[in-house]
Amino acid sequence: MPQDATPTASAIHCADCAVRRLCLPMELGTADVDKLDRIVGRRFPLAQGELLYRSGAPFASLYAVRAGQFKAYRINRDGSEQVTGFHFSGQLLGLDAIASGVHSCAVVALEDCAVCELPFADLEALLAKMPALRQQFHRMVGEEIARMQSVVLLLGKMKARQRLATLIVRAASVYEARGYAIDKFQLRMTHEDLSNYLGVTRECVSRQLTKFKQEGLVRVAPRELEVLDLPAIKTIAAGTAP
Amino acid sequence: MPQDATPTASAIHCADCAVRRLCLPMELGTADVDKLDRIVGRRFPLAQGELLYRSGAPFASLYAVRAGQFKAYRINRDGSEQVTGFHFSGQLLGLDAIASGVHSCAVVALEDCAVCELPFADLEALLAKMPALRQQFHRMVGEEIARMQSVVLLLGKMKARQRLATLIVRAASVYEARGYAIDKFQLRMTHEDLSNYLGVTRECVSRQLTKFKQEGLVRVAPRELEVLDLPAIKTIAAGTAP
DNA sequence: CGGGTTCTTGACACGGCTCAAGCGTAGTGG
């Protein structure tokens, strides 16, 4: 884990952050954002492949993603890896450790990223004083639970084709919320990670993608996906069409 | 949803509750438990099959389970049901609605149950004033997230046999934490619900249970399960043995 | 006792897993 902030770190503030509308500041007033800004610890970059924290690390802080994509995963007893989610700018990382005080997941940067550290003790103290912040925090925690529930739905009920379609639809909406084009985006994760997350094999992801390609729904470039027919993919994701 | 508390409801307090060690009061001091006790709204029973709340209902309160078992489920667009979890005494229900303000799941009583209503606005106000309660609340929210993660793991990586073994192990630990025998317990849910939760078919659950029976690991009576060889089942659940 | 629900069991089909080989691209070092 990197120990130092970048030289420009002190110039970055929540008030100017590109993703403040998606992050804890959300609808907070200027004064409240300032107070939040003051408890933020280090704001630092992570290079692709670097670990934000590893599984088993003691919990001290939450991390807000300012830029980039992350992968969260667990290591099972048998040594196998389970990807529990992909995380984007504006999201909070580390919520799963609040209960036990230990990070149950490891989190790794899928590209060059930037995060803000939120020492949990300070955040808790601030939550006590600021009802609006408390509401936002509970909102984000609730969103994390809702997100997990939708993953359960995906893994419990869908076939491979529908799972992949669902992932594409979600990726599109994630990029849309961040102001990017929804019809062409970069999938930073490998098929390996993708398949792990979707609960199928690498080969299966590859085959399903090939099918989508043949049906003219997507165009695939290395590490990039162009969505040609989002409505059709949405139909597949909804399960109303095969 | 029932509208009236039982005649004896006013006599019930958190301080005397059988599951206070598992619920929000946990390690709180007497004074703090009293304050929590005062914001608890209705404490009421639910008959088997009654809905605590339905999907889409506006969120106003969390519910603490005082006694009994619940099933939480979603209805997909195509009308199918997805069981998202089973809930026991001491657990908080409704956390998934904090983000959106609307319950995304419905919750139904699998047997005669009793719950305590926690108006969320009141709880929030109390959280601001009581650091210890805040900590407990965050702990329980974190546990919910961790619980969901383990479901994701189950659905994403395990075969049917391992899933069922995992469910039995968890049920045993749930009953143990509540002071019941770990080797003989009642499964209030139908195979239908069980299979739905585990992401397999009814028939598959039945077949796997039959196998366990043949191997001398369990004995099955209607709606009841006797665990004969918990260590063996734990081994299966861990994935180290088939 | 009777009617509906729940559970069991069998036969068969199919989706996805496994194993294996081949391909393309990026990065490395001579």
Add this chain to the structure above:
DNA sequence: CCACTACGCTTGAGCCGTGTCAAGAACCCG
């Protein structure tokens, strides 16, 4: 600049676990 390697992706063949469909048994409740 071009092997050479490493890694990720694609594609195929065969098999196994589950889903599906169907029938019957057991159970529960009125």
